[in-house]
Amino acid sequence: MTTARKGERVAYFNGEIVPESEVKVPFRDRGFKYGDAVFDMTRTFGHKIFKLETHIKRFYDSLQYVDIDPGMSQEEMVAKSKEVLEANLHLLGPDDDFWVGQRVSRGVDLVGGDMWETAGGPNVIIECAPLPLKPRARLYKDGMDVLVPSVRRTPPEALSPRAKSHNYLNLIMADMEAKAQDPEAWAILLDTRGFLTEGIGSNIFTIKDGVIYTPQEQYVLGGISRETAIEMAERIDVPVVTKDIDLFDAMTADEIFLTSTSLCICGVRSFQGRQIGDGSAAGPITKALMNEYVDFVEYDWIGQYLKRLED
Amino acid sequence: MTTARKGERVAYFNGEIVPESEVKVPFRDRGFKYGDAVFDMTRTFGHKIFKLETHIKRFYDSLQYVDIDPGMSQEEMVAKSKEVLEANLHLLGPDDDFWVGQRVSRGVDLVGGDMWETAGGPNVIIECAPLPLKPRARLYKDGMDVLVPSVRRTPPEALSPRAKSHNYLNLIMADMEAKAQDPEAWAILLDTRGFLTEGIGSNIFTIKDGVIYTPQEQYVLGGISRETAIEMAERIDVPVVTKDIDLFDAMTADEIFLTSTSLCICGVRSFQGRQIGDGSAAGPITKALMNEYVDFVEYDWIGQYLKRLED
Amino acid sequence: MTTARKGERVAYFNGEIVPESEVKVPFRDRGFKYGDAVFDMTRTFGHKIFKLETHIKRFYDSLQYVDIDPGMSQEEMVAKSKEVLEANLHLLGPDDDFWVGQRVSRGVDLVGGDMWETAGGPNVIIECAPLPLKPRARLYKDGMDVLVPSVRRTPPEALSPRAKSHNYLNLIMADMEAKAQDPEAWAILLDTRGFLTEGIGSNIFTIKDGVIYTPQEQYVLGGISRETAIEMAERIDVPVVTKDIDLFDAMTADEIFLTSTSLCICGVRSFQGRQIGDGSAAGPITKALMNEYVDFVEYDWIGQYLKRLED
Amino acid sequence: MTTARKGERVAYFNGEIVPESEVKVPFRDRGFKYGDAVFDMTRTFGHKIFKLETHIKRFYDSLQYVDIDPGMSQEEMVAKSKEVLEANLHLLGPDDDFWVGQRVSRGVDLVGGDMWETAGGPNVIIECAPLPLKPRARLYKDGMDVLVPSVRRTPPEALSPRAKSHNYLNLIMADMEAKAQDPEAWAILLDTRGFLTEGIGSNIFTIKDGVIYTPQEQYVLGGISRETAIEMAERIDVPVVTKDIDLFDAMTADEIFLTSTSLCICGVRSFQGRQIGDGSAAGPITKALMNEYVDFVEYDWIGQYLKRLED
């Protein structure tokens, strides 16, 4: 192991903690060639890691689905993730937080071998990265703008959206459509039947007449933040129903919000160019959920974001 | 640039020719994280490169579809590909041949930036690799065994199969299903409507009553070898029809063959466990096409494969 | 019949030529209540009507599909259309032209009757309206911007897109999505399978490697202008293929153009935010088709549009 | 405002109460040209209006979906609806009742303007019409005959069935198929997946082994009568399940009934030519629901219908 340059983050790479700049994969790694890899990602709140075990459990479902054996138990993965976090915490400003992620690719294709022969085992990476607090701070003041692209989410019969894989091109093509119209918009895709699914790493919720709705898990990756938002709704006694949500639901919703690891919960002010509610950053139930979330993680991540507006 | 170890292949990497072992991508490269990259691949016949310009033209369609600018013209890409091949030819045995491939990823995600902010431009790689002649030699003696998995090909409304991207997990999940039943079988997927499409890098053709059929280009990546096979059919006056092909067509076909960059044309002896024709390695029209292909490229690639059976 | 105010257009309304301001339908007319009506529309070139008989023939197919008997033969409909045009021509400036349209609704619902009982027969309207030359003039200088909304075209198993009916809400919802992003964009919808169809009254064509492609008639209203564009292609010896066209085709096209009654042929400079060709108003084949169209109708409708830029 | 002829109903039309014969829309009104309008409809029971506020709330969801601003608050719409009813009540026989409906179209297309430019604001109509008690009376004595046409209900990805719009041609084409076989039959359409949806203004319920089933709201307009029927089931302690209902469910049902604004609840004696239950007008649970409905609205609408048989 080389010593990390001063101020450089370190990462776990196939058994060792090394400077991030040394974590490079050969170009014949199947993760690079085919996106033949899976990952997961949690975050810290006030430097404390959030639901790491739950994330790792979900990560191992993704691994099982694509049939990659990481060569480590879930417990080891948890322990190593904490170790990587510890090793990087000193780099984190007091108002900053980290994403903490795990990635495993199937390994490097053997030259001259046939499909599926790899040279050596899987490549395992555990990494930290500062959350993009500043570029997303505005969303908490103004609310998010959601666009629905024409591209449809890959159906489960082709590849399950429930595995968090390195195959994001479907989501990327969709996001490019949205960004071409509005560089700050977030894309939420429809499934092949025409119902709302998810965006890149984000889940969607609509609220109508005091009931919260979110798409069925079959067509989306059921994020841990989505799960946490549902728990928060229980805590404030607002019913949550999972069902197929169509454009009519969204366009006539009282409130809409997204969840993601970094965003936790963030309000939506416009959907496909239509104002939602009174167009403010977040409706009353959304706000209540956000506050409950802050209480739950014992950290004011909303304030953390908003503070960056002044930077 | 470091000097390549004796016997080590070199590759083009972002402007330079370097030893392959130096072609590594940072783990935050979007090609690795998301499969956000495209590639193309041709081969040499007797050390001479095949239809390179046609491949590069198709490659730039893939690039345009995913909206990645490689920072090089098609002409430069052709020139650099030839240069890489030249630099590696001395490593090639007289009976061996190379795959020659180009890969471009969108670049490395900027830490702390938002989605789509990259640190630096695309990563461009041009590489050579010896063809897997030995592991595939048996197919020319015995014929291929094709299995149809339950997983369906990603539909064009989610991601076009016509872009040769780094998102192969749909094809990989399908191939794993087939390989679990028979490690030497090749998977050919159905589309979401139930018609035959393609396998990992291979196209399928069926023959019935003297007419050759192959799936429409909308649902498959129309390989250059597929195109060449169609040209060969014209040369021997056998009509080719592109249409939706179902299991009935395949199960009652007189002959079936696959095409791919490495295989060129290879006969299928069984389809989904059913013997095709008399179960020999290739039917009469398939053989005629293969021979015409040999004439066309002025190289006996069939003999090249078969010779490896004796190794 | 009342006398039309000076400068007021007249229209045919159930047997009479009356001032347009008198052509009002009772609010229980099924055309108003249900969109239970069909129409067709041609234009004049230099005050001469274009392919009127062909339009009327198509109109009667629409009428037959919805099973409305207009109580007039095709010949009478042609004659009356010409009469209406004649009666309005004096209102047309030398550089202006008219849309000439026919509309027939099933009639007025009988109060107290059951579904399908009407009070009196169908309402028949034949009308003229000046073409929107000025608002569309810019498109010939700059090219059109096409957006693909998330809303999908109603499938033929629900209602055939080939009948030109008064049910446009599907197209309107789609166009609203596009206009919300860019008020000057034109929406082209995908069908429920993900292939390009049409916009409000417009057909789309893509060009790649010297071949023109346009969607199959099953999923679109095959406009007379579409048909004329195909004839122009024959005249300049460019092959036209009707087939399923996907986003890959459009995003990698060399040229794209739309046709419609008013536009005839108009080039597309961007598609879903992506520049097409060199981003100019029309590519070389599109331009050739447009010029051929001018020759064919013996009227410089391109100049007619462009002249309005100076207004 | 003109005075209404003796015995003529009046209606609200863009701010005024006028005789119905004066409520006419220009033929370029988008409601007429495109069905670009929405409506809602309730009825009176014994001259008292039913759930008006609920209807108006639903009406404003339809307006929001199609993005038409009626220029009136929900409260004003309620007040004006009552005013129109009041003004017409004197015309109603003691055993008659009214439909009370609201319609808003986007307005009149501007001649010479481009798509979406309107001349003036929306056209707002509030109207009354006597219920078709006599033509439907027989249904309460004999039961309804339901036919399933081949035409499928427009899918939500094209246009939401949940908005009560002026685009009824899909439902009309379906009803024409049914009426061609049996002029007294009612059509209930399948969705594009093959499950039961709705007819023109009617919802369907099946009963099997003491449980009531009705299609999910995603694929139908959830009528207020449907909602009321569900409330009645709660009152008599019969469980109601919303789920996909197929032909097997319907053909093996113990009872079937329809709901609509005018019908409230009406039994089905045959479904697609098959007798339901013992072929009587209504099964035991259906009858219990109907009686409960009578109690709930405090008016014997069943008797009201049956009395007309004697006319």
Add this chain to the structure above:
Amino acid sequence: MTTARKGERVAYFNGEIVPESEVKVPFRDRGFKYGDAVFDMTRTFGHKIFKLETHIKRFYDSLQYVDIDPGMSQEEMVAKSKEVLEANLHLLGPDDDFWVGQRVSRGVDLVGGDMWETAGGPNVIIECAPLPLKPRARLYKDGMDVLVPSVRRTPPEALSPRAKSHNYLNLIMADMEAKAQDPEAWAILLDTRGFLTEGIGSNIFTIKDGVIYTPQEQYVLGGISRETAIEMAERIDVPVVTKDIDLFDAMTADEIFLTSTSLCICGVRSFQGRQIGDGSAAGPITKALMNEYVDFVEYDWIGQYLKRLED
């Protein structure tokens, strides 16, 4: 072998020619239990068998698809079919003709064995039956009435419509729907996409502006009579296009006709309750095809049918 009763037809049954009354299958025969059998059927014209070899070739494709080995070559099947016909010809009146059919089931399930274990080989039956000339005679005088049921044709991804199997329940359920409306109507099903397919043993053709259209072979069993009708069209120089045909095509067609083994070609006077053409038994092109068919088979089967009207 028992002697057939006087006037009793004989049939081939597993190697022997026996009286029809002895051709009974054990109730555990998989043809009976599962419809696990295939068949084919041709007819005689003036006692001469029609295209027997072509039918048998198609029959062996069906056998291959379901993977049943009849234990006989195609040549033997042809020879035995002729033998059965010969043995029955003496029973045929001069104006009558036979259906000649072949049926092979997979055999009898072994009691106590597992799925797929059979006791003995396949059951092979070759039979003759007089054509239902009298009940169908009216169709040639009046034309056929076609109804489109709500049930959709089984899609190729579930079971190919191209294998003529003993699984007809999908077609039967559809035909029951039609017969419930009109006992003399013939059902033609839509496929799951909404395009016309076929009825029980019949194919459909539409004619518009001098071109004949018929559905693609993927979604229908391409009957030999369908093929013959296409040949007749070539002989009279009318173009035939195979394509997806929707309700719009059918409802606006100039002519429609069906083909089947027994009917050869028969005109359609109404489609889904709509009159086709002038409502006569057959349009001009249909009549020309019928006459050409008579010439081709050198037998006036039209007269044969019509003669029965006088019975």
Add this chain to the structure above:
Amino acid sequence: MTTARKGERVAYFNGEIVPESEVKVPFRDRGFKYGDAVFDMTRTFGHKIFKLETHIKRFYDSLQYVDIDPGMSQEEMVAKSKEVLEANLHLLGPDDDFWVGQRVSRGVDLVGGDMWETAGGPNVIIECAPLPLKPRARLYKDGMDVLVPSVRRTPPEALSPRAKSHNYLNLIMADMEAKAQDPEAWAILLDTRGFLTEGIGSNIFTIKDGVIYTPQEQYVLGGISRETAIEMAERIDVPVVTKDIDLFDAMTADEIFLTSTSLCICGVRSFQGRQIGDGSAAGPITKALMNEYVDFVEYDWIGQYLKRLED
């Protein structure tokens, strides 16, 4: 009635109890020709029949769906089934048990009649057959291997999977695919949307984190054993959820089991080539359900199967 040979089972056949060898259907029986018949099947436990009335009730739903009148009441069908069982019980070894089944076909096609004319009424058969205990015994020791074929289950819009009909070719084609890969594997098909349905006579359940999942009844025949398994889960307090189950669910399941009349409940050790749980014959919840099932029927059917391993 003939006397049954010593040791020969008897069966009910159209009113009489006869030796099984006399239960033969004419080859023109519609059950044989078209699979135009329905059936049901229960079993005995320790020679006592299981839930016969429930099976017969379901049987009559199937009959109603295909509109066949068996000419017997449910009570008679129950009584006759018991009678047939009684008459055969003496043939059953102490450790053996019977399937007891009912089959009704629509009857024999009338020669010379038109479609739907039958000669005589339905054919009614009630039969017993020893369970295949020995060939399936291994499954209780080792667990089952489930394969998912490429063929998709016939969708409800074509033919309801909920009617237990004689049309099994879709299931047979699927099972052949599986058996071609592994003669001992059991096929479970996906529906046309890509979700798990059922196999030939078997239902599937997955278990994850202490919750049991099974597909919705719309897409499968809801077996009585499936229903019983759900009751057993209630008895041991494990929640059961019916929902769409995809390959991700199955591949990441903790346990999987199948139910069928003969198997009752049997564990799955591998799914599509992937080991489930620790690869043992049955997971802990599956075992608990099996034991509960034994208690419920008061017969150790597990021991009954396992005993046969020693034969």
